[in-house]
Amino acid sequence: MKTRTVSMILTFLLIAGAGIPAVAVAAVPMPIPAEPLMMVTMERPPDLTDTDFQKLQISPRHSNMELMPGESDEITVTVTNKDNVTISLDPKVVDQPYSEYVFDEDWITITPASAELGPDDEVEFTISVSIPDDAERGHYGLQVAFTEDVMPTPYPSPYPMYLNALDLFISVWSPPVIQIQPSYIYDRVESGKEYDYTVNLKNIGEDAIEINPKLGGERFYGYAMGMAQAFEDDAITIDAPPVVPAGGTATVTLHLSVPEGSKGRYEGGLDLDINDPSVDEWNGMIHLSFEVWTQPTEPFVKTFAVEIAEPITIEITSQQYRHYTCGGESGGSKDEEPSFDVTLKKTSGDDVTLTRTMAAYAGSVNLGGSDCIPPWEIDSSGMYDESRTSYVERYTADGTVGELELGILPRYAEGFEYTITIGDAG
Amino acid sequence: MRRSAAPHPIAGGNMAKIPALAVIVISSALILGAGCITETGDTAQSYNIVWAGTPPADQKAIEAELSHQIAPYPGAVYGNVTVSASEKDGVRLHISAASPTCRYPDLYDFAYMNHELIRTGYLLEAIPEATRQDAIGIAMQNPEIAGALPGGAGAGVPTVRRILPETAEEFYVPKTCISVTWADASVSALVDMDTGSVVETWGVGG
Numbered sequence: 129m130k131t132r133t134v135s136m137i138l139t140f141l142l143i144a145g146a147g148i149p150a151v152a153v154a155a156v157p158m159p160i161p162a163e164p165l166m167m168v169t170m171e172r173p174p175d176l177t178d179t180d181f182q183k184l185q186i187s188p189r190h191s192n193m194e195l196m197p198g199e200s201d202e203i204t205v206t207v208t209n210k211d212n213v214t215i216s217l218d219p220k221v222v223d224q225p226y227s228e229y230v231f232d233e234d235w236i237t238i239t240p241a242s243a244e245l246g247p248d249d250e251v252e253f254t255i256s257v258s259i260p261d262d263a264e265r266g267h268y269g270l271q272v273a274f275t276e277d278v279m280p281t282p283y284p285s286p287y288p289m290y291l292n293a294l295d296l297f298i299s300v301w302s303p304p305v306i307q308i309q310p311s312y313i314y315d316r317v318e319s320g321k322e323y324d325y326t327v328n329l330k331n332i333g334e335d336a337i338e339i340n341p342k343l344g345g346e347r348f349y350g351y352a353m354g355m356a357q358a359f360e361d362d363a364i365t366i367d368a369p370p371v372v373p374a375g376g377t378a379t380v381t382l383h384l385s386v387p388e389g390s391k392g393r394y395e396g397g398l399d400l401d402i403n404d405p406s407v408d409e410w411n412g413m414i415h416l417s418f419e420v421w422t423q424p425t426e427p428f429v430k431t432f433a434v435e436i437a438e439p440i441t442i443e444i445t446s447q448q449y450r451h452y453t454c455g456g457e458s459g460g461s462k463d464e465e466p467s468f469d470v471t472l473k474k475t476s477g478d479d480v481t482l483t484r485t486m487a488a489y490a491g492s493v494n495l496g497g498s499d500c501i502p503p504w505e506i507d508s509s510g511m512y513d514e515s516r517t518s519y520v521e522r523y524t525a526d527g528t529v530g531e532l533e534l535g536i537l538p539r540y541a542e543g544f545e546y547t548i549t550i551g552d553a554g
Numbered sequence: 555m556r557r558s559a560a561p562h563p564i565a566g567g568n569m570a571k572i573p574a575l576a577v578i579v580i581s582s583a584l585i586l587g588a589g590c591i592t593e594t595g596d597t598a599q600s601y602n603i604v605w606a607g608t609p610p611a612d613q614k615a616i617e618a619e620l621s622h623q624i625a626p627y628p629g630a631v632y633g634n635v636t637v638s639a640s641e642k643d644g645v646r647l648h649i650s651a652a653s654p655t656c657r658y659p660d661l662y663d664f665a666y667m668n669h670e671l672i673r674t675g676y677l678l679e680a681i682p683e684a685t686r687q688d689a690i691g692i693a694m695q696n697p698e699i700a701g702a703l704p705g706g707a708g709a710g711v712p713t714v715r716r717i718l719p720e721t722a723e724e725f726y727v728p729k730t731c732i733s734v735t736w737a738d739a740s741v742s743a744l745v746d747m748d749t750g751s752v753v754e755t756w757g758v759g760g
Contacts, residue, residue: 309757310740328702328757377698502742502756504717504725505733507676 181277183211184245184292193257194299197265200258205294207243207274208250217243217274219253224269224295225287231268231298235259238272259300265405268298305333306372306404312415313382316542319422320388327380327398327414331372340401341368341380358392358420366398386420394418421542427469427535434550437527441549442482442534444468446541447518466519468544471535480532486522601632601651609637610645612666619671623664624649627681627716627730630656647671656680660716678716681732685747686714693734693743696752702741712736717744726753 185208193201209215219238223230237256245251255272273290281288307330317323331337343361368380382398398414434440446466472480519541527550538544603617610616616637626632630653638648645666652659658679665672681689690712693699713735719728725744731753735742741757 377701502733502735502744504721504731504744504754504756505715505735505742507718507721 181291182213182215182275184208184215184217184274185210186274186292186294188294190295190297192297192299194301195257195259196302197259197263197300198261200256202254202256203296205253205255205272206250207245207253207292209245209247212247214244214246215275217245217251218276219272219274222271222273222290222293223287224271227269228267229264229300231270232260232263235263236270236272255294255296257296257298259298263300265300265302268300270296270298272296302405304404304407305335306331306337306402306407308400308407308412308414310414312417314415314417316419316421317384317386319386319390319420321386323384323386325382325384327382327400329372329378329380329400331374331376331378333404334374336371336373338371338403339368339378339380340370340403341366342399342401343396344399356392357396358394358418359387359390361396363387363390363394364396364416382416384418386418390420391422392420394420423539424537427471427537430534430536430546430548431475431531432534432548433531434527434529436550437529438551439527440472440480440525440532441547442470442472442523442525443520443547443549444470444522444536444544445518445520445546446538446544448542466541467539468521468541469535469537469539470521470523471533472523472525473533473535474528475531475533480525480528482523482525484521485524486520488520488522489517490520491517601635604634604636606636606638608639610639610641610666612645612669615669616645616647616666616671620647620649620664623671623673624651624660624662626651626653626660627656627678627685629682629685630680632660632680646674651680653680655682657683657686676718678718679714681714681716685732688750689714689732689734689745689747692745692747692750693752696743696755698755699741699743699752702757703736703739 187206187208188203191203191205193203195201207217219242221231221233221236221238235258237258239254239256240251243251243253253272253274271290271293273293275290275292277291279289279291309328309330313325313327315323315325327341329339343364343366363385365383365385366380367383369378372378380398380400394416396416398416400412400414402412404412446468448466470482470484472482474480534546534548536544536546603620605613620635620637624632624635632651633654635649635651638650640646640648647662647664647666649662649664650659651662656679658681660680661677662673663675665674693712694703713733715733715735717731717733719730722729722731722744726746729746729748732745732747733742734745739757742755743752744754744756745751746753
């Protein structure tokens with residue numbers, strides 16, 4: 129019985145002992161022996177061996193055309209045989225992968241249709257492109273392959289890459305029939321107030337063009353990504369006619385009702401959704417950018433100590449930057465003149481009499497152009513461009529020793545700077 | 555009697571008198587022509603040129619060249635012409651030409667290089683008041699402009715600027731036009747004063 133007990137204990141210990149190392153091994157990360165590097169031989173797949181192709185020099189190898197529907201153009205391509213055997217040229221049109229639109233082979237003519245080219249011989253092919261009136265506006269890519277030689281691939285490719293080919297890119301375009309002004313609206317707005325903006329459209333075409341303006345497209349503007357908007361889209365209402373008549377104009381009106389208490393910026397887009405193929409999505413978008421400004425109700429307070437009873441001079445400067453609402457009416461945000469309510473008192477509560485001794489306006493005038501001018505004034509308006517103005521107020525107070533509190537409540541100021549001078553202000 | 559007889563010799567074909575008449579006509583034309591040229595010359599030279607700061611070495615040559623490159627609006631004359639020169643990156647000239655009968659001056663920018671004045675910009679507002687008002691009236695009668703301007707006094711006072719033929723050519727024909735612009739509303743009309751019409755608009759949808 130005792131022997132059996134001892135045997136059982138030993139058995140248990142053996143089992144347990146076997147288990148402990150196993151757990152230990154599992155818990156401690158063991159270095160994994162690195163496998164010897166395999167030398168990979170870059171062997172060609174069986175179907176790529178002994179690849180051979182006919183060597184042609186093609187000049188140019190790439191060409192671009194910009195054509196409007198109904199227009200045509202042609203290019204001359206010189207093909208030279210750089211091989212030592214005669215090569216048969218049988219040019220054909222091949223679609224390019226990833227082309228926006230599929231090019232119709234009927235739109236292109238290649239002359240001559242074929243050629244036999246001896247060593248060092250050359251031949252000029254005339255490639256004529258004629259875009260029909262009803263072609264879709266967009267980018268077309270194609271190849272003109274002169275031989276059947278293709279880049280070998282280890283697997284079948286839906287778009288074989290022709291080696292002896294001309295890459296031809298054709299942009300089919302048409303001038304916009306509808307003109308938009310302005311292309312963006314940028315304004316500084318006040319919470320709780322309302323603003324109206326207009327976007328003017330002019331249709332110079334012969335057919336009415338449908339529009340369906342709606343908010344959207346803000347994905348194009350990085351500001352909106354990851355930033356909280358000052359207000360939601362429903363703060364803006366749009367009023368627009370459904371069409372811009374042929375040869376006529378239309379006005380899209382944006383009404384912005386800035387929610388009370390909103391702060392920050394709003395960045396977005398007004399997608400005019402113009403049914404005109406000549407206007408792409410980007411060009412039919414009006415960038416909206418609003419900076420919400422809130423009038424402070426409590427003054428900014430600066431406490432400072434005066435150790436010698438010398439006159440105190442306080443100078444406050446604010447700067448205004450031109451807010452651009454070029455086009456249509458300004459949103460009603462007529463810039464108000466900045467001003468300041470300034471107080472000075474002792475920390476004990478006694479007021480110190482302040483006297484305004486100076487107010488000054490200043491400006492910064494650039495010799496540069498502005499986007500917001502009629503095109504026929506481009507030679508003139510750019511000569512002076514006042515981009516920034518500033519307003520300065522200066523106050524003085526009799527010298528008084530002690531701790532003082534300066535209070536500045538700005539009105540219609542984007543910000544301000546202050547200087548407190550004790551003693552001679554110069 | 556004598557007056558009525560005077561044309562007769564010509565009508566009657568007295569060829570001997572034709573050369574004499576031709577001489578008189580040509581002489582008159584020359585005198586009148588000379589008068590016109592003199593008048594233009596006087597206009598060009600009637601103003602005083604004042605240099606703000608130190609004039610460049612080519613002062614005289616520049617002044618002579620300037621007289622060919624600046625001219626007031628028809629019906630106006632320049633009084634004082636102030637020239638400011640800076641010699642940064644060559645000689646740059648800023649010209650302010652004021653007319654006693656106009657509210658605003660004409661401004662020109664020039665570059666002077668290789669003894670040649672090259673105009674680099676202009677802003678010409680020296681326009682007689684009557685012409686200014688006419689231009690504004692013509693612009694406001696245009697339906698597109700009228701429709702684009704806010705009602706009441708909200709449109710503000712427009713700027714009225716002379717557009718030189720070389721600029722006007724890009725939008726209309728090569729002739730002097732007037733641009734009437736309401737900056738607050740970003741609306742502008744290009745006005746042909748000869749025909750009294752708006753020939754191009756901007757900011758009313760295009």
